[in-house]
Amino acid sequence: MARILEQQYQYYDGMNYISEVIKTNTKSHPYLHHLLGNFLMHHIQFQKAIAEFEKANIEFYKLYKSSGFSFSNYNIGLCY
Numbered sequence: 001m002a003r004i005l006e007q008q009y010q011y012y013d014g015m016n017y018i019s020e021v022i023k024t025n026t027k028s029h030p031y032l033h034h035l036l037g038n039f040l041m042h043h044i045q046f047q048k049a050i051a052e053f054e055k056a057n058i059e060f061y062k063l064y065k066s067s068g069f070s071f072s073n074y075n076i077g078l079c080y
Helices: 001-006 011-024 030-042 044-066 068-080
Strands: none
Touching: 001 044, 030 044, 030 068, 044 068
């Protein structure tokens, strides 16, 4: 659902939707934080977007013991 909203340029609705999904899920997944970071980045809220991309990296490391979610790292650079 969030991807559909993003593809239709409905960033505000997508941001609200994904925020609710993150709040209601008992298990966090890195892609949820990455998507929220994308929506925040489109709303010119770069500091909040960076925080979400960093959360995505932390969650990715917890799940897979890998160095991070490369798309999140790339988007952090775009935000700066």
